[in-house]
Amino acid sequence: MKYQSQKVALAYFYVAMGLFAIQVLGGLLAGWIYVSPNTLSETLPFNVIRMIHTNALIVWLLLGFFGGTYYLLPEEAERELFSTKLAYIQLAILVVGTLGAVVSYLAGIHGGREFLEQPLWVKFGILVAALIFLANVSLTALAGRRTAITNILLLGLWLLSLLWVFAFINPDNLALDKMYWWFVVHLWVEATWELVMAAILGFLMLKMTGVDREVVEKWLYVIVSCALFSGILGTGHHYLWIGTPAYWQWTGTIFSMFEVAPFFAMMSFAFIMVWKGKKNHPNKAALLWSLGCSVVAFFGAGVWGLLHTVHGVNYYSHGTQVTAAHGHLAFYGAYVMLNLAMISYAMPVLRHHAPYNQVLNMASFWLMTSGMAFMTFTLTFAGVVQTHLQRVMGMTYMEVQDQLGLFYAMRFAAGFTVVVGALLFIYSQVVLRREVIKPGPVAVPGE
Numbered sequence: 001m002k003y004q005s006q007k008v009a010l011a012y013f014y015v016a017m018g019l020f021a022i023q024v025l026g027g028l029l030a031g032w033i034y035v036s037p038n039t040l041s042e043t044l045p046f047n048v049i050r051m052i053h054t055n056a057l058i059v060w061l062l063l064g065f066f067g068g069t070y071y072l073l074p075e076e077a078e079r080e081l082f083s084t085k086l087a088y089i090q091l092a093i094l095v096v097g098t099l100g101a102v103v104s105y106l107a108g109i110h111g112g113r114e115f116l117e118q119p120l121w122v123k124f125g126i127l128v129a130a131l132i133f134l135a136n137v138s139l140t141a142l143a144g145r146r147t148a149i150t151n152i153l154l155l156g157l158w159l160l161s162l163l164w165v166f167a168f169i170n171p172d173n174l175a176l177d178k179m180y181w182w183f184v185v186h187l188w189v190e191a192t193w194e195l196v197m198a199a200i201l202g203f204l205m206l207k208m209t210g211v212d213r214e215v216v217e218k219w220l221y222v223i224v225s226c227a228l229f230s231g232i233l234g235t236g237h238h239y240l241w242i243g244t245p246a247y248w249q250w251t252g253t254i255f256s257m258f259e260v261a262p263f264f265a266m267m268s269f270a271f272i273m274v275w276k277g278k279k280n281h282p283n284k285a286a287l288l289w290s291l292g293c294s295v296v297a298f299f300g301a302g303v304w305g306l307l308h309t310v311h312g313v314n315y316y317s318h319g320t321q322v323t324a325a326h327g328h329l330a331f332y333g334a335y336v337m338l339n340l341a342m343i344s345y346a347m348p349v350l351r352h353h354a355p356y357n358q359v360l361n362m363a364s365f366w367l368m369t370s371g372m373a374f375m376t377f378t379l380t381f382a383g384v385v386q387t388h389l390q391r392v393m394g395m396t397y398m399e400v401q402d403q404l405g406l407f408y409a410m411r412f413a414a415g416f417t418v419v420v421g422a423l424l425f426i427y428s429q430v431v432l433r434r435e436v437i438k439p440g441p442v443a444v445p446g447e
Contacts (some may be wrong), residue, residue, distance in 0.1 A: 003074035005081035012067025019060035064339030077144025148217035156195030175243035190232030209277025230258035285361035289341035296333025323385030367421030376415035382407035
């Protein structure tokens with residue numbers, strides 16, 4: 001570590017990986033309920049399991065972003081963090097809020113809005129934690145060196161936190177409710193989070209390839225311009241069928257097509273940086289996760305999103321397993337892999353080890369990625385069958401579900417592979433370690 005305050009990131013990464021394990025295990029249980037619907041139907045209903053699965057995903061990704069920011073910001077700003085104490089207080093608030101939300105869900109207390117089910121006091125806790133974080137990182141960045149990476153990262157984090165305010169707005173009118181709901185959900189994952197992704201990926205490329213900072217920064221500004229241009233009005237593809245004016249059909253369709261551009265730019269950026277750098281960085285696992293992140297994000301968020309975002313197609317496929325296929329691959333590629341890349345890069349430094357457990361780490365990459373790819377294909381085929389039987393042939397929802405049993409069984413097998421890979425990754429980072437070789441005594445010249 002260049003700066004001692006970077007050590008704060010270690011606590012964030014540990015908590016993030018703990019929630020990562022809970023998230024994938026919850027997802028595996030939810031996948032099994034699709035195969036055997038009566039599993040735990042009375043003691044732990046499916047809607048509660050799904051809330052834990054999705055909320056754990058959001059929280060651990062945010063913790064990864066926060067930890068990654070606390071790691072890279074001192075190096076970029078060339079100064080210590082403004083306050084490590086504030087960083088630990090922020091983490092404590094988020095942990096208490098997460099535990100409180102889970103207990104509330106198990107007790108049947110929740111808001112009922114997908115992804116925003118948290119009780120009101122938890123939402124306020126998250127807002128307070130976000131404000132503490134913004135104050136800490138902004139004061140650090142403004143007092144030190146300013147770079148394109150920190151500028152883009154802070155822009156993404158400020159917008160991310162400000163958009164959380166819309167989580168408190170819950171109108172009685174369902175169309176208005178959905179409009180504000182998408183302000184959080186869509187403008188997080190398809191606008192502001194993309195800025196965070198670009199900044200962190202830029203930092204990793206800078207450190208692992210040795211390419212000049214000017215080259216990295218030019219790419220970052222192009223990516224950010226594409227993300228904001230397409231992501232903001234691209235929100236309209238969620239407005240196609242919720243009672244909004246008809247012009248959203250074409251607005252949402254056209255700008256959603258452009259949402260492929262920033263992910264294609266990120267994929268091109270990552271590979272061109274590695275090609276230009278020709279630097280044989282010892283942390284092969286972090287480089288693999290970084291390149292994999294850009295590729296899988298392009299296919300998951302870009303290509304699979306484009307498959308069913310055009311309103312003429314979405315009219316039939318909306319809300320089917322095609323949506324689930326896109327959601328799983330997009331979240332995994334764009335943000336899960338990004339956090340795992342940052343953790344793979346930072347953990348050896350934070351724990352004062354050379355890059356370690358490269359084989360286990362890279363094995364976890366291939367297990368998780370192949371499992372997620374197979375899950376995506378399975379859900380895509382299930383969605384096509386579901387769309388035809390339900391939306392074209394007119395069969396009822398439950399009749400169609402009976403026809404998808406084989407797909408759900410294959411999805412569960414793919415999910416099991418992902419869980420094995422996830423646990424292997426956590427094991428490689430937390431448990432196993434390579435012995436540190438301490439330098440011998442310094443030679444003293446004779447008289």
